Amino acid sequence: MSEQQYEKYYVPAQSPWPIVGAVALFLIAVGAGNFVIESTKGKEGYGGWVLLAGLAVLIFMLVGWFKDQIHESMNGIHSKQLGRSYRQGMSWFIFSEVMFFAAFFGALFYARMIATQWLGGSSNNAMTHEVLWPGFEAIWPLITTPDGTTTEAMGWYGLPMINTIILLVSSVTCHFAHVGLEEGNRKKLTALLGITILLGISFLVLQVEEYVHAYREMGLTLQSGVYGNTFFMLTGFHGMHVTLGTILLIIMFCRVLKGHFNANNQFAFMAASWYWHFVDVVWVMLFFFVYIL
Known part of the structure; x- marks a missing residue:
């Protein structure tokens, strides 16, 4: 009986980047919250500066972490088992x-199909709208708020x-870039990936x-009112995800120009491609439920 061969599993060295990322996200959360409050009240404060500091720390963390990961990948340190772990991590x-977008679509559904109908007098609440919102339809x-503001x-x-x-076109070009x-x-890879990036930037500009x-x-x-809130929350957060996806594709483009990736070593490109297809699917749903219906 031959001796069973076990595949090595690479255990990364201790890294400072997770804690740096946690600090960055904390600063972004505190800064963004205070910035919104200060903007609503029309006064100046420290929220904007804290937000910018958090974004700067986040960029620093991403550059350092990506640099370490690229070094490990290009030097053949990663194993197949680690690759499977990466795929599971990206899938989760x-x-x-x-689930994040499902919560916002759920809020849209509740506001449209439940709260609006309830205020209109459904479910044996015939007088509810006369008490809470006289003349509500x-x-x-x-497009009308309780104070009479119209949009x-x-x-x-x-x-x-x-x-x-x-x-939709960008999703096609991204797919065939992966095929290339x-x-x-x-x-083929370089040209179609470049077109995908230009399409992503065009989307953000528009x-x-x-x-x-x-x-x-x-x-x-x-x-x-609730229509403006749900419209900007859904489209705004999607725009943030398109921005992130475009940044990832730009990083992949730079790596492609440096000769990285091949048919056997391509997880980073695959992960960016998965993410881009995801934001495309979310937009199709958003376009249907927010704009058309």
């Missing part, structure tokens, strides 16, 4: 993001439709333009 991370989107609902045509097409990597076609149009011309703001 994306699952947590699914159970329609969605709610406009964002339509699905125009910029939202263009952005939808952009993200597996085929060993570096030109979303900023959409927000400017909403604030200046439509009167649609975070203060526009």
Whole structure:
């Protein structure tokens, strides 16, 4: 009987980056919270500076951690078992993001299908709206707030439709960039990955333009009642995820230019690709439930 062969499992050395990342997230949370409060009250404070400090620490952490991971990967330190661990970790991370957006879609569903109907007098609450909100009409989107402020609902045509097409096309180019990597076609990989990045940046630029149009011309703001709240929370957080996905793709693009990745060593690229497809799927759902319905 031959001796059973065991695969080595690489155990990384102690790293300072997790605690640095925790400090960064703490500063971002405190800074962002205080910045929103200060902006609402119209006064100056330290929230913005703390937020910027947290972002600076976060960038420092990401650069250092990515540098260490790339060094380990390119020097053949990683094992197949560690690769499986990475895949499981990325899968659970994306699952947590699914739950994150599910909570916001749930809030949208509750506001639209339950709270709005309840205020309109359903479920044997015929006089509820007369007490809490006289003259209330159970329609969605709610473009009138209790104090009488009115706004406009964002339509699905125009910029939202263009952005939808952009993200769908970017998902296709990202997929075939991955195909190019597996085929060993570096030109195909580089060209299609570059196009994907440009499409992601275009999406973000158009979303900023959409927000400017909403604030200046439509009167649609975070203060526009539950409709404005859910609209900006869902589209805003999605925009943050597109920003993160674009940054990841840019990092992958730089690594591709340096000759990294091949058919047998490509997890980082695969993880970025998974994440990009995820934000595309979320946008399709968001476009349907927020803009169209």
